Amino acid sequence: MNRSFGKTLRALERGIESGLHLGAQVAVLQHGITLLHMAVGENQPGEPLTTDHLMPWLSSGKPLTAVAVLQLVEQGQLALDLPVADLIPEFASGGKEAITVWHLLTHTGGFREADKVPEHFTWEEAVARVCASPLEPGWVPGAKAAYHVTGSWFVLGELIRRVTGAAPDEHVRKEVCARAGMKNSWLAVPESEDDRYKFGMMHLTHETPPAPHPFLNRDRSRRLCRPGSSLRGPARDLAHFYARLIESDAPTDRRLLSPSMFDRFVTRQRDGMFDHTFQHVMDWGLGVIINSARHGRSTVPYGFGLHAGDRAFGHGGMQSSCGFADPEHGLAVAWVCNGMPGELKHQLRARELNTAIYEDLGLRGSTC
Numbered sequence: 001m002n003r004s005f006g007k008t009l010r011a012l013e014r015g016i017e018s019g020l021h022l023g024a025q026v027a028v029l030q031h032g033i034t035l036l037h038m039a040v041g042e043n044q045p046g047e048p049l050t051t052d053h054l055m056p057w058l059s060s061g062k063p064l065t066a067v068a069v070l071q072l073v074e075q076g077q078l079a080l081d082l083p084v085a086d087l088i089p090e091f092a093s094g095g096k097e098a099i100t101v102w103h104l105l106t107h108t109g110g111f112r113e114a115d116k117v118p119e120h121f122t123w124e125e126a127v128a129r130v131c132a133s134p135l136e137p138g139w140v141p142g143a144k145a146a147y148h149v150t151g152s153w154f155v156l157g158e159l160i161r162r163v164t165g166a167a168p169d170e171h172v173r174k175e176v177c178a179r180a181g182m183k184n185s186w187l188a189v190p191e192s193e194d195d196r197y198k199f200g201m202m203h204l205t206h207e208t209p210p211a212p213h214p215f216l217n218r219d220r221s222r223r224l225c226r227p228g229s230s231l232r233g234p235a236r237d238l239a240h241f242y243a244r245l246i247e248s249d250a251p252t253d254r255r256l257l258s259p260s261m262f263d264r265f266v267t268r269q270r271d272g273m274f275d276h277t278f279q280h281v282m283d284w285g286l287g288v289i290i291n292s293a294r295h296g297r298s299t300v301p302y303g304f305g306l307h308a309g310d311r312a313f314g315h316g317g318m319q320s321s322c323g324f325a326d327p328e329h330g331l332a333v334a335w336v337c338n339g340m341p342g343e344l345k346h347q348l349r350a351r352e353l354n355t356a357i358y359e360d361l362g363l364r365g366s367t368c
Helices: 003-017 057-074 088-097 101-106 112-116 125-133 152-165 168-177 192-196 221-225 235-243 259-264 344-360
Strands: 022-032 033-044 270-274 281-283 313-317 321-326 331-337
Touching: 003 022, 003 033, 003 088, 022 168, 022 235, 022 344, 057 101, 057 152, 057 259, 057 313, 057 321, 088 125, 101 152, 112 125, 112 152, 125 152, 152 168, 168 344, 192 221, 235 321, 235 331, 321 344, 331 344
Parallel strands: none
Antiparallel strands: 022 033, 022 331, 270 281, 313 321, 321 331
């Protein structure tokens, strides 16, 4: 470990000592150069956590699906203002006929009943349940905002499938992961790959004593494609994803988005809107959170710490992970903690850890 990351290491160690997590992976790149890549603690009692364990990213993986959709927009196979029902007619059920691809990516569609898909459902069952979900009473798409945990991401995955003919997990792996050099990241891990990997465990650390997560640690969980929550990989892969996005001179065959589409991706599409799920004002791009510290540096959920630049963008994963880029500093960061301690404790942990990374780099202060 680079000794200059002492605050970061101490923050992770304090989390272990206080029971927030058993272990963690963290990776930091600046201008494409790896400055920090380490694992601390245990995967489960008696088993050290390594940098090679494939960790569940949960919602931190959402931006990969968003990028896959935006690639199809660039190619003319989708459009941001396209009503979803034009390609998935059954989605119009329950008053959802006006919802567009833009509404899905900005969490302004208003059909959160679709987030209640049972974990064990097949892809076809999940899509059918989401399509049957109604628009929330009085909701006008685009006029209000509320984060959709999973439902809208099944729809984005189904759009990928209907346009390309490929399963969403296969498409994301080929068009996003391969281009970004993320060879060990998967939306759904084939059984044939199990022997190649060590899989990271997730623990419910808000319980006493801590308990293994009842679903995420099962083999079946690794097999199911969930475009908004099932990506797994080492933290370094997620950091490389963000590094590739902000790499201005990447060759065309390695570029994830054109410069113009990247600008749309990270521009505030939702600016100053109150999020009815998070109960906080948050800014959003096309599938990514844009640094919302301007709306409360110490209160905004799933933020990037106290020193991130105003243009920083990324996404967090439920009570456990974070990935983001800060173009102002050429910075790409990803970390995964293997304990879910509850929302309040996680937000404090995330703020402390992201702030420590900046301070270890001497990047105090913010333009927010």
